[in-house]
Amino acid sequence: MSWMQKLYETYENCQSVIGKVTSEKEVPLLPICHTTNKAQIDIVVDHHGNFKRARVVPKDDARTIIPCTESSGGRTSGEAPHPLCDKLQYVAKDYAEYGGSKDSYFGNYESELEKWCTSQYRHPKAIAVFEYIKRGRVIEDLIAYKVLIVGDDGKLLKQRISGKKDKKILDIFDLLPGRLNKKGEWENWQADAFIRWEVEIPDDKCSKVWEDKTLWDSWINHYSNIKQDKTLCYVTGKELLGAEQHPAKLRNDGDKAKLISSNDTAGFTFRGRFTNAGQACGVGFEVTQKAHGALRWLISRQGQVFRVKGDGGRIEQGLTVVAWAKSGKTIPKVTDDSLSILGFDDLPDDEPFTVSTAQDVAIRFKNRMLGYASELSNTDNIMVMGLDSSSKGRLAITYYRENLKASDFLQRIENWHKTCEWIHEYRYKDIQDKANRKNKRFFQPFIGAPAPINIAEAAYGSNVDDKLKKATVERLLPSIIDGHNIPRDIVESAVRRACNRAGMEGWEWNKTLSIACALYKKLNGKEGYSMALDPNRKTRDYLYGRLLAIADRLEEHALYKAGEKRDTNAARYMQQFAERPNRTWRQIYLSLSSYMARLGGAKYYKDMIDEVMNKFDPIEEFTSDKPLSGEFLLGYHCQRQALWLKGSSTDKHESETD
Numbered sequence: 293m294s295w296m297q298k299l300y301e302t303y304e305n306c307q308s309v310i311g312k313v314t315s316e317k318e319v320p321l322l323p324i325c326h327t328t329n330k331a332q333i334d335i336v337v338d339h340h341g342n343f344k345r346a347r348v349v350p351k352d353d354a355r356t357i358i359p360c361t362e363s364s365g366g367r368t369s370g371e372a373p374h375p376l377c378d379k380l381q382y383v384a385k386d387y388a389e390y391g392g393s394k395d396s397y398f399g400n401y402e403s404e405l406e407k408w409c410t411s412q413y414r415h416p417k418a419i420a421v422f423e424y425i426k427r428g429r430v431i432e433d434l435i436a437y438k439v440l441i442v443g444d445d446g447k448l449l450k451q452r453i454s455g456k457k458d459k460k461i462l463d464i465f466d467l468l469p470g471r472l473n474k475k476g477e478w479e480n481w482q483a484d485a486f487i488r489w490e491v492e493i494p495d496d497k498c499s500k501v502w503e504d505k506t507l508w509d510s511w512i513n514h515y516s517n518i519k520q521d522k523t524l525c526y527v528t529g530k531e532l533l534g535a536e537q538h539p540a541k542l543r544n545d546g547d548k549a550k551l552i553s554s555n556d557t558a559g560f561t562f563r564g565r566f567t568n569a570g571q572a573c574g575v576g577f578e579v580t581q582k583a584h585g586a587l588r589w590l591i592s593r594q595g596q597v598f599r600v601k602g603d604g605g606r607i608e609q610g611l612t613v614v615a616w617a618k619s620g621k622t623i624p625k626v627t628d629d630s631l632s633i634l635g636f637d638d639l640p641d642d643e644p645f646t647v648s649t650a651q652d653v654a655i656r657f658k659n660r661m662l663g664y665a666s667e668l669s670n671t672d673n674i675m676v677m678g679l680d681s682s683s684k685g686r687l688a689i690t691y692y693r694e695n696l697k698a699s700d701f702l703q704r705i706e707n708w709h710k711t712c713e714w715i716h717e718y719r720y721k722d723i724q725d726k727a728n729r730k731n732k733r734f735f736q737p738f739i740g741a742p743a744p745i746n747i748a749e750a751a752y753g754s755n756v757d758d759k760l761k762k763a764t765v766e767r768l769l770p771s772i773i774d775g776h777n778i779p780r781d782i783v784e785s786a787v788r789r790a791c792n793r794a795g796m797e798g799w800e801w802n803k804t805l806s807i808a809c810a811l812y813k814k815l816n817g818k819e820g821y822s823m824a825l826d827p828n829r830k831t832r833d834y835l836y837g838r839l840l841a842i843a844d845r846l847e848e849h850a851l852y853k854a855g856e857k858r859d860t861n862a863a864r865y866m867q868q869f870a871e872r873p874n875r876t877w878r879q880i881y882l883s884l885s886s887y888m889a890r891l892g893g894a895k896y897y898k899d900m901i902d903e904v905m906n907k908f909d910p911i912e913e914f915t916s917d918k919p920l921s922g923e924f925l926l927g928y929h930c931q932r933q934a935l936w937l938k939g940s941s942t943d944k945h946e947s948e949t950d
Contacts, residue, residue: 296575297527298618298675298694299583299590306586306620311357311505319592322357323508324581325515327365330354330545331377331488332467333439335430339416339493341423343433348462349488355545356488357502359511361404362537362577368548368685373401375408375511376418376501377488384487385428390435391447392483402426408514415510417491417501430487440464440482448482516577525576527583532576539584542679542687543597543612549687551679552580587677590616596627598745598765600758611690611762613769615676617698621667624660624702626676626772627765630709630740634660650823653739654710661706668698676773678766691769701773708772711817712741714810715933718803739823742807744768750807751785754800783811787922791870793863809929812922821926825934829927832913833920836873837927838904840866843880845935846897850887870924874917 306321313320319328331354336344356377363372373382380387381394382401402425408414409422424430431448434440441464443449452465464482490499498504516533523534538552552573591597595614615626624633634656678691717737742750748764749756770776790808793801813821826834844862851858861883862869869876881901888894908914 293526293575294694295675295677295689295692296579296583298673299586300527300579302590302616302618302620303582303586305618306589309620311503311508313355317592319355319588320357321589322585323505323512324578324585325359325361325512326357326508327360327374327539327541328355328357328545329374329377329486331356332464332485333434333487334490335424335434335487336490336492336499337420337424339420339491341420341427343424343429344492346434346437346439348439348464348467350462351467354467356486357508358488359508359515361515362535366537366540366548366550366553368540371395371397371400373397373404375401375404376421377486379486380431380483383425384430385425386431387483390431390440390442390483393481394483398425407518408511411514411517413510413514413517415507416493417489417504417507418510420491420493421489421501440485450481519577523574523576525579526574527579528576530576532578535575535577535580538575538580539588542584542588543591549681549683549685551584551687551689553685587614590614594623594625596625598762600762610680610758611765612679613677613691613765614679615674615701615773617668618673618675619668621672623664623668623674623698624705626705626769627744629738629743629746630657630713631738632743633657633705633709634740650713650739653713657706657709657740661702665699665702668702670697670699672698674698674701676769678769680762680766690766693773696773704773704775707775709741712778712810712814713739713823714742714806714813715739715823715929716742716803716806716810718746718799718806742810744772746803747782747786747807747811750789750804750811751782753789778811778814780815783808783815783922786811787925790922790925791867793866794859805925805929808922809926812926816923819923821923823930825930830907830909831923832908832916833923834927835904835907836869836877836920837924837929838931839877839901840869840880840924841928841931841935842897842900842904843884845932846884846891846894847887849897850890850894853890870920872917873920873924874915 303321310321310323322328330351331349333346334349335346338344358377359375361372361375364374377383378401381392382397384392384396385398385402387396387398402422405418405422405425409419431440435442441449441453443453452463464485468481468484489501491501492499501507519533521534522531524530525532525534538550540548540550542549542551552575591612591614594616595612598611598613600610613627615623617623630653634653673694674696676691676693676696677689679687680690682688715737716739744765745761747768748761751764752760764782767779767782771778786804786808789796790801790805796804813819825838829835840862844860847860847862851860861880865876865880869880888898891897905914
């Protein structure tokens, strides 16, 4: 349970940021006994519980901190009311009168809220809400205020009435996710709307219940006071109030998977070894609340979630990787590429970023790591955790490292990005074209290491199975975090795909090629490969790569002059060239004669071919038809880059349109 202890300590170290939200996507660090939900309707009442007004909540303001019980915080189905804010099915006494098709849970919701309002820890805002919901007019008032919409039969509509909608006016149908009914019809059932409250009290500047810290404390004190049973906490080693259930919603508001759970006594989770779930895993109530709250906050703040396709093609949460410092200080994401770590994702659209020299990137990256190091102390511990769903209701920890010293962690991150760097041209971003009022997608070249998710796609294709993609990312984590060598089979797979140029579109092949070069360079670090063309390297595979690049460039040049657009012979025969280089080179070279004639003899290219061929020593290396290793891709890419940089203005234009 050391992971839970580290998360608990992280929560304790970050008490000052509880409840603070810095962005729409970030989940705040929650007070215990609280969770968050996306609200669709905001109801305002006065301190006597009289209805004043209501509104539809915009999506960017929907996240709401709400009090919860252990049961309601982890509910997946069945009746488990939140004590204050909840769906209409819970808070509206008149739910059934207006066509509510599900069971009404108002009775238990009212009872839960009444217990709070009659306890010694009662709060005036909770009492005002209780006085209002007792009158049974919630849906009636929302209809009168035109927040909910009814049909001719007086029942709530399940879908918007056909007709032109005013795009400037936000209505409830814009916010509900919708679903297919039993007839196969799409409906946005208004009764699924989630309600939050504002209570206006004279001289009280904070009317929003989800921002009132005194209300948070009121509920925490009340709920903690009603718990009686104590247990030995495996995390702290102390006798504490025991947790009956453990929080869910770790990856998003709709995530029901849990790290610790026992499906009552019927699923045989613990039977045969223990008589009850508490004997299998005893954790203090406050400890588990804080640990899970910290994990959820960290995932939203600095984690990486790899989404997968679930049943019916729905996009679901998959592998999640998060690294954090126990002190709560900022550290780099382990799953980012170099450009993201350098911070260029945050550049304004009108501030272009161009590819830098390798030396410039190295200096920038070094300074970035020094910036992180200046915030962290040598005593700061770094933890890295990988989570994945073993089923819809279960989460598993698939990777975990703890107590990494900050200096060691930063050094390993820097080493990964230094030894796995290459020149990439596949990264893109959407930049708004204000003149035409639309977004344009620009490819954004950079020097650095690719992200693990892009490595998986380069090795197995952009349409790779989600399970294989997740497994690949998991296998790359030890290379990044622990300094292990990169798995050879991943490198070989990327090299094979890069050789199959004819099987991919131009942008995908360029992406695969640069990533394959980065991986091969990483795997063979002792060779000291450079990203720039090395004219002194005389290895067979490197020289054959250079020859292929020159032939490819020569034919491209000739085709461009003639106004033709098609693949070159070098491109079409690339896979064959990698398997039988000498025989295929003869075939490619003989086909170049006509293109040389178009270029007036192409002396520049011919001299370059002769120069490279004269470097083969002994000559048997040239005549051998042994398959080429991934090194030939490095020679190809470096020679191609050198030709682009040295080309004429016409050649440069050609390379830009390639």
